[in-house]
Amino acid sequence: MTNVYIKLILAAVKSKMEYKFTFGFLVFAILVFYMGQLGVILVIMSKFKAINGWTLGEMAFLYGLLVFSQGITFLVFNALNHFERLIIQGEFDRILIRPLNPLMQVLCSGLEVSSLAHFIIGVTAIIFGSKSAGLEWSFGKLIFLAIAIGGAVLILGGIRIIISAVAFWTIRNRALVHIFVYSSKEFILYPVSIYNPWVQWFLTFIFPLAFVNFYPAGYFLQKSGQFMFHPVLQFMTPVVGFIIFTLSLLLWYYGINRYQSTGS
C-alpha cells in the first residue's frame, strides 16, 4: 500500500522537476517573493529598532519559525489549496473510486518540492535570530523546537484540511482559502501582543495561529511575560496542533460521506 503512495509522490516530484531550469527559477522566485515580505519587516526594524520590545533578532526568530513550518505545510498540504478545482472538474470522483485513502492520494500527488525555498529562508532566519537574540541552545531546547514545529505544521495543515472539507458542501472554497490560508498568516508576522485583547483571544482560542510561532517563540526568547494568558501556553503548540488536526480529519470524513459529485 505504502508503495503506491511512494510512486504517487515520485510522480509528483518528477513532474515538478521535469524542467530543471524552470524549477530552479521557481525556487529563486519564491526566495524573491519572501524577501519582499521579510523586507517590510527589516525596513521597519532598521528604522524603529523595536516593535513592542521585540528586537531585530527576535523578530527574525519569530519569522523563521513561521516560514519553516509553513515550508513543511506547503510541501505536504499544498494540493489542498487548489482543492475546489479537483471537485469542480470531477477529478475528485476518480480519486474516490480508487481503493486508496482519498486524502492521502490528494496530498501525495500534489507534493510541492519547491518548498526548498522556505527551508532556506526559515533556517537562515532561525539561526540569525537566535544568534543575535543571544539564545543559548541545549539538547532539550532543540527537541522542543522540533516538537513545536511539528505542532505548528499540524495547526496549519489542519486549517487547510478544514477549509478543503468545506468544499464538500459548497463546491467552491477559493475565497476561504485566500483569507484563511494566505492572508491570515500576516497576523503572525508580528508579535501577537501588538493586537487588542479581543484579537489575541481570537488567535489563541478560536483560530489558534498564535501557537504557530508567537507562543513557542515566547519560550525560546523568554517573553512569556508578554502573554495575555497563562505562561503555560508557551508549551501548548503540540497539544493544540493535535486537537486541530484531529478535528480537521473528523470534519473531512464527515464531509466526504455527505459529498455529492457535481456530475461534471
Added chain:
Amino acid sequence: MDILKTYLKFISKSFQKEFAYRIEFFMGILNGLLFIFIFTSLWKAIYSSPVSASLGSAFNVHTIISYAVFAMILKISFTMDDELTIQRVRTGDIAMFLIKPFNYFLMNLSECIGQSLFHFFVRGIPLIVLSITIFNINLPADKETYLLFIPSAILGYTIFFIVNFIIGLLSFWFIEVFSFQLMKYGMFVLFSGGMLPIDFFPDAMQPLISFLPFKYTLYVPTSIFINHFSRDLIFSQILMQLVWVISLYLISIIMWKAAEKKLVIQGG
C-alpha cells in the same frame, strides 16, 4: 465615438462578470479589513514608544494610520487579472484577438479598469466608510487634493497595469511565467508603498527605489491624498509617473510586436 463605445462595452462586461462572485465580495471586505487592522495595530504599537516615534518623525501616529488605511484601500482597488492574457496565450485564443479590429492593449486595459472600478465600489468604498468610523481618520476636506489625487491614482493604476501586462506577454516566450509573477509580487509588496511608506527605507536605498516603477503605483497617490507631499513634490512626482507610463507603454508595444511575429512563425 464608436471606438470609444467598444471599449466602454469591455468595461461594463468585466464589471458584470465580477458581480457574479458574491461570496467573494464579503471575503474581499473581510480580507481588506484584516490587513488594515494588522497595520494600524502595528503602527499604534510602534508609535506608542516615544523613542520609535521620534525615529519615524516624518509621520505621527495619526498620519501614519491614515497612510496605512488609504494605501491599503488603494491597493485593494488596484486589481488586475494577470491570468487573462496568460491563459489566452496558452490556449491559443490570443490568435482570435489579433484578427479583431481593435488594439489588444486597450482592450485588456478596459477589462482591467472595469474590474478595478468594481473593486473600488464594492470593497474600497465600504472599507473607507468602515475605516473612518473604526480608526477615527478623515477624508481630505479641500477639493484640490482630490483634483491632484485622481490623475495620480489613474497614472498609478496604469503603471501597475502595464507592468502586469508585460509579464503576461512573457508567456509568449516562456512556458511558465508564474515565477515572474511571484517575483513581481514580492517587489511590489516591498517597493510600492502599500505596506509602508517609502520614507522609512534607509537613505542608501532611496535612489534604487526611485529608479523602479513600483513606488509610483501606490506611494505617490496615497501621499498626495493624505497631504504628505509639498506642492512642488506633487508636480514632479506626477511628471515621473507620466514618464513611467510612456516608457513602459513603449516597452510593451515593442514586446507585443515581437510576440505577434513569433505567433506568425509558429503558425498559431
